[in-house]
Amino acid sequence: MSIFTAALQVTSSDLTTYLYIAFFGLLFIVQFAFGTRLQSYFAINEISRGLNKLRVMKDKARKEAIDYLINVGKAAADPTQRVDQFLDYVTIMPVDIDPSGLVGKIDHVVTTNNDRVRSEVGALLNQSNPVTISISENLLEVATSLNQIHKIVRHYYLLGKKTNSYFTLVQLQMLMPMIIQEADALLNATDSFRMGQPVGDGIGPVVVSKLMAGKEKRVIAKDTVMAVTEYKGRKLYVLKADGPMAYVGQPGMAIQKIIGEMGVKPSAIVMIDAALKLEGEKTGEIAEGVGAAIGGIGVEKYQIEEAATKVKVPLYAILVKQSILEAITVMRKEIAEAAEKVGEVLNRVIEEKTKEGDEIVVAGIGNTLGVAQ
């Protein structure tokens, strides 16, 4: 009996072992032969889900832009068709194989585009309120960006599927979380724009608006205003985009004019701007540095660096840290409360780096929606 049981046990144990070996062997063969196909399948599913989210987001942004044009802008006719044309509107960047004079060409193309958009939005609306027009421009810009993101992701998704390209699909799959995050930030921005609320990026204009309050302002460049004030015996040329419209202005052109046309010989140029924080950094943290603190396509930065280098003026930067979401949505308390501290830092920089009788340019950089002067 005991011999029979032992024999049975051996047989059962062997069978289990064989089954295990067969199972793992099969798994190994499947993984070896179809591993990439399986991964591609998972990637396709995940990208497809993300793509659906992007489609919903771009449709929502488009609808919000149309609703704003109709309800607030009092568009004379149904703007749907015109908005759809805007979404596919392209700006062709100049050729860069001969980089000489490239910045001027980019500036020209971008300015032409901005002028065209503004005039067409103005014509679409049945009113001339500059705040409404600027908000409409920004809403259309958000809808265009989301439309573009959706199109590009869809392109690579379909291309990856069509060519069965594992690497195209996996790269896209890995990028999807960041793409969705950026798209979500853009969509959230529409709420702040519609309400005309200052955004996180407007911290520079907020600080500078306090220096301009009660002073005479003049238009120094397109959508950009300047005022002259004094601080402890120094003459300050303070500039920002013209608020409360959703403008970023042309601070580069403005600084070139102050130094060139007005003949001002500044001892320092201080720029206050929002800066993207790294993960782990606190919102509203203030950083100091040197250099032109300005984002964008690079035209303004180039103009400011050119102007400063020509007359050998040091460029000082005061930055307020925030995430991309915080920069383009309604200003958070932590950022707003940094304005006072930035003012103190600005005063210290002016006192430390210049002396009485000096002239200083102070520029508040960023979207000035909801921030007048």
Add this chain to the structure above:
Amino acid sequence: MMSSVPGADKKSKLLVYTIEECPVCGQKTKRAFSVGDYVTKESSKCPKCSNSTRVSLVYAESTKQSG
């Protein structure tokens, strides 16, 4: 290789406030934002000295935070 597409961030509700500041006595008052408010806009009378106040800040606070 596996990653996940995040849903839209779970949004904590943001309440937007307007801060009015009296340029004479420095008194600050906080009220809910209303459309048309912007920084430097002349606003209501100061509850302390009856001078016109100006909007000094507009910001959002998360409902999760106290105050």
